[in-house]
Amino acid sequence: MSTSRIALVTGAASGIGAAIATRLAADGAAVALLARRRDRLEKVAAQIAEAGGTALVVPADVTSEESVAEAAAQVQERFGDLDLLVNNAGLMSVVPFADGPVADWRRTVEVNLTGVITVTHAFLPALRRSAENRTTDLVNVSSLAADRFNPGMAxxxxxxxxxxxxTRTLRAELAGEGIRVTNLEPGMIDGTELADSFPADLQAMVNDLRSNLPAVPVTEVAELVAYVVTRPRDVNLPHLIIQPSKEI
Known part of the structure; x- marks a missing residue:
């Protein structure tokens, strides 16, 4: 990766986001780390700096337009125009639909979907400027759950x-401007915090499943993203799935 790449990764405090940010920084990108938890971001940034990379801590809430706008201004001031945006921030609520608290579901949609919309909209002007003369990427981390019907995961x-x-629609709108758009759908991934809020019985079931079906390490997801964004400028990988080889 060229050292001129300027990246922002949301949900960069842990899991997939931290792994992607660390991998991009190792390849020479200047990386802005965006999440709500400053202390966790600072730990990731310290690890990147210790390895010789460049990272900017940007505490922000992806559900707040004002917070994201402030983050965009901070990144612009420090690094200039972004040319690589990875929307990864997300959370998971697992409960049967009839029993589910609507407030939790609303928060899930606000973070997972509305957050992607808000962040992308805020950074799109910078991406467009970058696309005029250099490789520019938008990578959205979705999930295999987007295409499957899992009880409790409505x-x-x-x-x-x-x-x-x-993401598919954004690619249709932005491809002509030179912005490459990729939809990444991970399956069972090890090293994330998505299941941490599950009830004890559900966590036990997930752990049992992982023992029989080894999950993909977060580092492999990061390697895939690094591969995607280092293709020749005229090559786009629009839709990718990464999952354990035994996961059906």
């Missing part, structure tokens, strides 16, 4: 289906 699946559809 809100999560619906939010991720929205992300996948949004």
């Amino acid at each position: 809100a999560y699946g619906a939010s991720k289906a929205g992300v996948s559809h949004l």
